[in-house]
Amino acid sequence: MTPSNVMNIKNLKQACKACSLGDLCLPLGVPLEDLELLEGIISRKRPVHRGDLLYQAGDPLGCLYAVRCGSVKTFVLTDDGEEQITGFHLPGELLGLDAIGDGVHPCTALSLETSSVCEIPFDGLEALAGRTPGLQHQLLRIMSRELQSDEQLMTLLGKRASDARLAAFLLNLSDRFGRRGFSRHEFNLTMSRNDIGNYLGLAVETVSRMFSRFQSQDLITVRRKLITLHDIEGLRRVAGLHGQQAQCTAACEQRPEVSAGG
Amino acid sequence: MTPSNVMNIKNLKQACKACSLGDLCLPLGVPLEDLELLEGIISRKRPVHRGDLLYQAGDPLGCLYAVRCGSVKTFVLTDDGEEQITGFHLPGELLGLDAIGDGVHPCTALSLETSSVCEIPFDGLEALAGRTPGLQHQLLRIMSRELQSDEQLMTLLGKRASDARLAAFLLNLSDRFGRRGFSRHEFNLTMSRNDIGNYLGLAVETVSRMFSRFQSQDLITVRRKLITLHDIEGLRRVAGLHGQQAQCTAACEQRPEVSAGG
DNA sequence: CGTTATTTTGATATGTGTCAAAGCGTGTGG
DNA sequence: CCACACGCTTTGACACATATCAAAATAACG
Numbered sequence: 001m002t003p004s005n006v007m008n009i010k011n012l013k014q015a016c017k018a019c020s021l022g023d024l025c026l027p028l029g030v031p032l033e034d035l036e037l038l039e040g041i042i043s044r045k046r047p048v049h050r051g052d053l054l055y056q057a058g059d060p061l062g063c064l065y066a067v068r069c070g071s072v073k074t075f076v077l078t079d080d081g082e083e084q085i086t087g088f089h090l091p092g093e094l095l096g097l098d099a100i101g102d103g104v105h106p107c108t109a110l111s112l113e114t115s116s117v118c119e120i121p122f123d124g125l126e127a128l129a130g131r132t133p134g135l136q137h138q139l140l141r142i143m144s145r146e147l148q149s150d151e152q153l154m155t156l157l158g159k160r161a162s163d164a165r166l167a168a169f170l171l172n173l174s175d176r177f178g179r180r181g182f183s184r185h186e187f188n189l190t191m192s193r194n195d196i197g198n199y200l201g202l203a204v205e206t207v208s209r210m211f212s213r214f215q216s217q218d219l220i221t222v223r224r225k226l227i228t229l230h231d232i233e234g235l236r237r238v239a240g241l242h243g244q245q246a247q248c249t250a251a252c253e254q255r256p257e258v259s260a261g262g
Numbered sequence: 263m264t265p266s267n268v269m270n271i272k273n274l275k276q277a278c279k280a281c282s283l284g285d286l287c288l289p290l291g292v293p294l295e296d297l298e299l300l301e302g303i304i305s306r307k308r309p310v311h312r313g314d315l316l317y318q319a320g321d322p323l324g325c326l327y328a329v330r331c332g333s334v335k336t337f338v339l340t341d342d343g344e345e346q347i348t349g350f351h352l353p354g355e356l357l358g359l360d361a362i363g364d365g366v367h368p369c370t371a372l373s374l375e376t377s378s379v380c381e382i383p384f385d386g387l388e389a390l391a392g393r394t395p396g397l398q399h400q401l402l403r404i405m406s407r408e409l410q411s412d413e414q415l416m417t418l419l420g421k422r423a424s425d426a427r428l429a430a431f432l433l434n435l436s437d438r439f440g441r442r443g444f445s446r447h448e449f450n451l452t453m454s455r456n457d458i459g460n461y462l463g464l465a466v467e468t469v470s471r472m473f474s475r476f477q478s479q480d481l482i483t484v485r486r487k488l489i490t491l492h493d494i495e496g497l498r499r500v501a502g503l504h505g506q507q508a509q510c511t512a513a514c515e516q517r518p519e520v521s522a523g524g
Numbered sequence: 525c526g527t528t529a530t531t532t533t534g535a536t537a538t539g540t541g542t543c544a545a546a547g548c549g550t551g552t553g554g
Numbered sequence: 555c556c557a558c559a560c561g562c563t564t565t566g567a568c569a570c571a572t573a574t575c576a577a578a579a580t581a582a583c584g
Contacts, residue, residue, distance in 0.1 A: 076413055079503050084417040098413060100406035106413065126399065133392050140388070143405040144362035150412035151338055151360060151368065155346040157419035158463030162540070193563060201420030203541050208564050224549080224563090241341050424572070455531060465573050470532050486531090486581075 016042065024092030024179065025066050026120070026142070030134045038135065041124035044068070047116050054095065054109035054117060061099035063119040067091050070115020071190045075198075076107045085199040088112070088191055090176050096122075097143050112190040157201050160240060165200040166210045167239035170220065174229055186228045214238075278304065286354030286441065287328050288382070288404070292396045300397065303386035306330070309378050316357065316371035316379060323361040325381040329353050332377020333452045337460075338369045347461040350374070350453055352438050358384075359405050374452040419463050422502060427462040428472045429501035432482065436491055448490045476500075 016027045016039050027035055047070075048054065054065050057077060065072075067089050074095060075083040086107055089095055099105040100122065111117075129136040156165050178184035189196070197207040214220045219235055221228040229235065236242070278289045278301050289297055309332075310316065316327050319339060327334075331353050337345040348369055351357055361367040362384065373379075391398040418427050440446035451458070459469040476482045481497055483490040491497065498504070 076417065078417055078421065082421070084413075084421055086413045086416060098406055098409040101403050101410055102407075106410050126402070127395075130392060130395050130398055133389075136392055136398065137388065140401070140405070141363050143402070143409065144360055145364075147360040147405065147408055147412065148363055148368050150409065150416070151346075151348045153416060154348060154412070154419060155338060155340055157416060158461075159340065159344070159346055198420075204563080205542085205565085206540060209540095212564075466531080467533085467574085468572060471572095474532075 019068070026094065026135070026138055029138050030132065034128075034132045034135060037128055037132065038125075041121055041128060042066075043119045045117055045119055047114055048111045050111060050113050052111045054111065055105050056108045057105055059105045061096065061103050061105060061122055063121050064094055064096040064125065065109065066118040066120060067093050067095065068116040068118055070117075071112045072109050072115060072117070073112055073191060073195060074107045074109045083108075083198065085195055088173075088195075088199070091180055094120075094142055097146060112195075162200075162202050162206050163210055163213070163238050164240050165202060166196070166207060167214070167219075167235045168241070169196065169200055170227065170229065171232065171235055171239055171241070174232070184229070184232075186226065189225045189227060281330070288356065288397070288400055291400050292394065296390075296394045296397060299390055299394065300387075303383055303390060304328075305381045307379055307381055309376055310373045312373060312375050314373045316373065317367050318370045319367055321367045323358065323365050323367060323384055325383050326356055326358040326387065327371065328380040328382060329355050329357065330378040330380055332379075333374045334371050334377060334379070335374055335453060335457060336369045336371045345370075345460065347457055350435075350457075350461070353442055356382075356404055359408060424462075424464050424468050425472055425475070425500050426502050427464060428458070428469060429476070429481075429497045430503070431458065431462060432489065432491065433494070433497055433501055433503070436494070446491070446494075448488065451487045451489055 016025070016035055017032075019025070019027075027038060030038060054072065069091050072089045072095060073085055074087050074089065075085040078084055089109075095109050095117075096105060098107065125135075125139070129139050156168055160168070173187060173189075174184045177187045191199075193207050193211075194204050196202075197204045200207070202210075211220070211222045214235075215222050217234070219229070219231045219238070221230065278287070278297055279294075281287070281289075289300060292300060316334065317325075329351050334351045334357060335347055336349050336351065336357060337347040340346055351371075357371050357379075358367060360369065387397075387401070391401050418430055422430070435449060435451075436446045439449045453461075455469050455473075456466050458464075459466045462469070464472075473482070473484045476497075477484050479496070481491070481493045481500070483492065
């Protein structure tokens with residue numbers, strides 16, 4: 001009705017092919033000619049704002065959502081009414097896959113900041129996947145990876161102490177930000193301390209205390225929402241991820257601290 | 263080489279169509295004519311015994327495995343070498359889906375008793391799913407449901423006390439046994455107390471104490487591996503699953519104990 | 525039938541939740 | 555632009571649930 005609508009239609013054309021995070025999202029491995037078919041069913045919504053819901057628990061599954069920019073949290077409501085956060089989602093990640101089983105969203109998705117998401121009608125995606133082996137494969141891969149990361153989270157929640165949980169959480173975010181071209185050493189937490197505690201199965205106070213402790217150990221600097229990682233290897237040690245990446249010789253036992261400008 | 267091989271070949275023909283748990287497994291929703299194609303790629307192995315491995319962490323993904331009878335546990339090895347159990351799997355359940363992402367099994371699958379499993383080459387399954395919409399849909403559904411159940415487990419591990427965890431675990435098993443035609447009230451635990459504790463993020467001793475407590479509260483009877491549930495509604499209350507099924511009025515506050523023959 | 529593994533029970537230690545309150549940033553209205 | 559109020563975060567004190575340590579009881583296995 002207004003000129004702005006025309007703009008929106010134009011924006012729609014600016015889909016997967018031009019999207020900077022293509023290879024983190026569904027299009028990875030999908031041949032160019034099929035990509036256009038995928039673009040055909042995806043629509044890009046207006047930006048959503050902090051606190052906006054993408055979908056709510058109980059909603060019928062209409063679309064999956066891909067985060068384009070910003071961040072989103074998903075949570076289920078336990079039977080006594082409190083929320084359990086099931087994930088924080090960064091650009092390139094697909095939301096709503098847990099709704100395919102019953103055709104109903106089991107959790108709610110809420111935007112943590114001003115974000116942009118792509119809407120992908122599931123019916124269309126499924127039909128297209130049947131005709132496009134690369135897309136089917138990528139869809140299965142994405143779901144499989146989510147199963148894998150859930151398994152890691154279970155280990156964290158089931159076996160690890162509070163410091164290991166928070167350290168693993170920070171390292172996980174660092175890694176995911178890094179893959180998206182952001183700094184691995186410095187990033188903003190878009191979720192509250194409360195959310196972090198909820199996700200990690202810890203009280204808010206414990207999260208806060210651990211942040212303070214890590215800071216006093218020169219592992220990180222905390223300045224409100226801004227986190228700076230100074231000693232990633234040290235964090236790995238706290239997280240219980242011994243020498244996963246670099247060769248772990250004597251170096252694991254040394255390294256007292258790395259001073260950095262305060 | 264021996265006559266017994268001939269028997270095995272005959273057994274192979276006795277595939278999905280004749281399988282008693284067809285509608286719990288992959289074939290659900292797959293039309294009859296496509297079912298034969300599915301049967302074509304599935305092979306049924308000899309029984310596996312207690313302690314046998316179906317696959318190990320690090321193995322390349324060759325096949326998915328469907329439990330036909332018996333039970334299997336899957337676990338990842340944490341970086342400091344201890345195992346974290348990620349699931350117990352009953353007949354009709356599909357194992358190895360978490361390997362699709364990287365083409366490598368992230369966890370190990372070990373049979374808890376004498377079991378029988380079907381081997382499903384993933385390549386073939388994927389190719390067939392591309393030609394069979396019903397099969398593709400069922401595969402996506404199975405993976406989605408697993409995501410959903412992981413979310414529930416996260417809530418359990420993150421928020422619930424030890425009694426709620428164990429109660430929820432028993433109810434979950436009861437429900438799954440029930441769906442498979444076994445008793446919902448009485449079943450054998452094929453896993454050790456250690457395994458249960460590992461899975462639920464509890465010490466063995468705590469699991470044992472909770473079993474004793476539930477028994478003294480007349481919620482269950484424990485006789486070694488054999489568990490009998492006497493008061494499912496009571497267990498639901500302990501698990502924090504308030505009035506999910508029946509209406510929960512004043513009864514929730516009353517009911518001091520229900521005596522039963524000891 | 526003896527040996528070993530598993531399970532149960534008890535005593536104690538400790539990490540983390542809970543309660544309480546202060547500090548700090550953010551946003552709002554005068 | 556400043557003052558106030560509100561929410562979020564941090565810090566402290568304490569209590570409690572559960573892990574840990576230790577040992578007995580019981581089942582499993584050769």
